[in-house]
Amino acid sequence: MKSVGFLKALGSVVAMVVACNVYAQASDAASTVSPAAANVKAGKRANNQLGRKVRAALTKTQGLDVSNIAVRARGGAVTLTGTVPDQGQIDSAGTAAKGVAGVSSVSNKLTVMQQ
Known part of the structure; x- marks a missing residue:
């Protein structure tokens, strides 16, 4: 036992x-934490920061209605989507986005929509 x-x-x-x-x-x-995961996080952080810089530049642009503009940044390439009231605002949004440091290219997919 x-x-x-x-x-x-x-x-x-x-x-x-x-x-x-x-x-x-x-x-x-x-x-x-793997180095690859750290690189992915750093890339996302950089993309978000660049997107915020472009949004800030668009907001500061005189005569530009940013209420219907979406900004997406990925690796220095910025895409603008949404609608604006006239063609002049499409051009000024593209110019403002190109002027931000870190932007390598701008794909301007904004459209004109009468409000």
Whole structure:
């Protein structure tokens, strides 16, 4: 009978050691950030920052209605989509976006829509 009790205690100890080891490995894997994931986050952060700069430049442009303009930035390429009241605003939005530091190209997909 004493050997059965000893085996039960030994089994419990072994189970605890295995559980602690598995937990420690899972914690180490979760805390490690791969360089590729860090690069993706940095790229998204840079794209968001460039988009904010372009939006700010559009907002500061005199005579430009920015209420229906969406800006998307990806790797220095900026895309403008939405509607404006007249053709002159399409041209001024493209010019303002090209003038922002970090913008390599502008795809101006704005359309004229009478309000």
